[in-house]
Amino acid sequence: MKAIRVERLGPPDVMELQDVPAPTPGPGEVRIEVEAVGINFADVLSVAGEYLTRTRVPYTPGMEFAGIVESLGEGVTGVQVGQRVAALGGSGALARYSVVNAAGLIPVPENLSGAQAAAFPVSYFTAYHGLKTLGRGVEGEWVLVQAAAGALGTASIQLARAMGMHVIALASTDEKLALARDLGADVTILQDDPDRVQKVRDAAGGKGVPLILEVVGGKRFQESLDMAAPQGRIIVIGNASREQANLRPVELMKRNLTVTGLWLTSLMNDRAVTMQAAQALAGLVGSGKVTPQVGPTYALADSARAFQDLLDRKTTGKVIIEP
Numbered sequence: 001m002k003a004i005r006v007e008r009l010g011p012p013d014v015m016e017l018q019d020v021p022a023p024t025p026g027p028g029e030v031r032i033e034v035e036a037v038g039i040n041f042a043d044v045l046s047v048a049g050e051y052l053t054r055t056r057v058p059y060t061p062g063m064e065f066a067g068i069v070e071s072l073g074e075g076v077t078g079v080q081v082g083q084r085v086a087a088l089g090g091s092g093a094l095a096r097y098s099v100v101n102a103a104g105l106i107p108v109p110e111n112l113s114g115a116q117a118a119a120f121p122v123s124y125f126t127a128y129h130g131l132k133t134l135g136r137g138v139e140g141e142w143v144l145v146q147a148a149a150g151a152l153g154t155a156s157i158q159l160a161r162a163m164g165m166h167v168i169a170l171a172s173t174d175e176k177l178a179l180a181r182d183l184g185a186d187v188t189i190l191q192d193d194p195d196r197v198q199k200v201r202d203a204a205g206g207k208g209v210p211l212i213l214e215v216v217g218g219k220r221f222q223e224s225l226d227m228a229a230p231q232g233r234i235i236v237i238g239n240a241s242r243e244q245a246n247l248r249p250v251e252l253m254k255r256n257l258t259v260t261g262l263w264l265t266s267l268m269n270d271r272a273v274t275m276q277a278a279q280a281l282a283g284l285v286g287s288g289k290v291t292p293q294v295g296p297t298y299a300l301a302d303s304a305r306a307f308q309d310l311l312d313r314k315t316t317g318k319v320i321i322e323p
C-alpha cells in the first residue's frame with residue numbers, strides 16, 4: 001500500500017511517499033481503510049522532532065483520521081466491519097490502511113462526512129477542555145481565541161458560542177477574521193494590530209478577558225497576561241511561534257492570574273473527563289449546533305505541501321489529506 005514515511009526528522013519535505021506492506025491487526029486491534037486524515041500542528045512538530053514526545057524514525061505520521069473498519073483482530077467486539085469510525089492514534093494514519101486499538105475508536109455521528117469526522121476529535125476535545133474542563137468558562141463570560149480561523153480556533157469559537165460565551169477572535173488576516181465572524185465571534189481583531197492589547201481589554205468591558213486560550217506563545221505570551229482580567233485564567237494549549245515564553249510567577253500574584261497547561265494526549269487518560277466531554281460534544285455535533293470546519297484537502301502524494309501550508313499559516317479550518 002502507499003504510505004508516507006519519514007526516515008529523518010526535519011521540515012515537511014522529509015516526508016516521502018513509499019510502497020509498504022499493509023499492517024495486520026493484532027488482538028484487540030482493527031484495520032481501517034483510511035478515508036481522511038486530519039492534520040494538526042502537532043504533526044508538523046512531530047516530523048520536525050519538536051513535539052512534546054520524542055519522534056522515533058522511521059515512521060508514518062498522522063494521528064487523527066476517519067475511515068471504514070475493514071477487518072477485526074482477535075477478540076474485538078462492539079465494532080462492525082463496514083462501520084465508519086474516527087480514531088486518535090499516535091501515528092500511522094497517512095496510509096491507505098491504518099491499525100489502531102479498538103478501545104480508542106470514536107463513534108461518528110451519521111450527519112458527518114469522512115472529512116468532517118477526521119476534523120473532529122483533536123480540535124473539539126481540546127477546545128472543550130480549554131473552555132470547560134480546565135477553563136471553567138460560564139455562560140455570558142468573554143473568551144479570547146487566538147489563531148481563530150485555524151482548526152482549534154474554529155472549533156473553539158463554535159463551542160464557546162454554543163455554551164453561551166462571548167468570543168474575541170485574533171487572527172493574522174482579514175479573510176481569517178471574516179471566517180471567525182461567520183462562525184459567531186462577537187469581536188475580531190488583527191493579530192498584528194498595534195493596539196491589539198488595549199482593543200482586546202476594551203472589548204471585554206475594559207478590565208481584560210477572564211479566559212484566554214493561548215496557542216501562540218513566545219513573546220505573545222506576555223501579551224496574553226496583559227490582556228487577562230484580574231483573576232483571569234490563561235489556558236496554555238500551544239506554542240505555534242515555536243519561541244520560548246518568559247513567565248515570572250510574581251506577575252501572576254499581582255492580579256491573581258491562573259496559568260494552566262492543557263495537553264489532550266494526557267487528559268485522554270482520564271476516562272471520566274473524556275466521557276463527560278464526549279457526551280457533551282456528541283449532543284452538539286449530532287444536533288448540528290457545531291460543524292467541524294473542513295479546510296483545504298490534499299492527496300496523499302501532496303502531504304509535504306499540506307504540512308508546509310499549515311506551517312506557513314495559509315490554511316483555515318482543519319487541513320485534510322485523503323489517501
Ligand code: NDP
Binds near residue numbers: 122191237311318
Ligand atoms: P491551526 O489550524 O490553528 O494552524 C496554526 C495557526 O497558528 C496558524 O494558522 C496561525 O494562525 C497560528 N500562528 C500563530 N503564530 C504562528 C507562527 N509563528 N507560525 C505558524 N502559525 C502561527 O493548527 P491547530 O489547530 O492544529 O493548532 C493550533 C495550536 O493549538 C497549535 O499551537 C497546536 O500545537 C495547539 N494544539 C494543542 C493541543 C494540545 O493538546 N495541547 C491540541 C490541538 C492543538 P494566524 O495566521 O491566524 O496567526
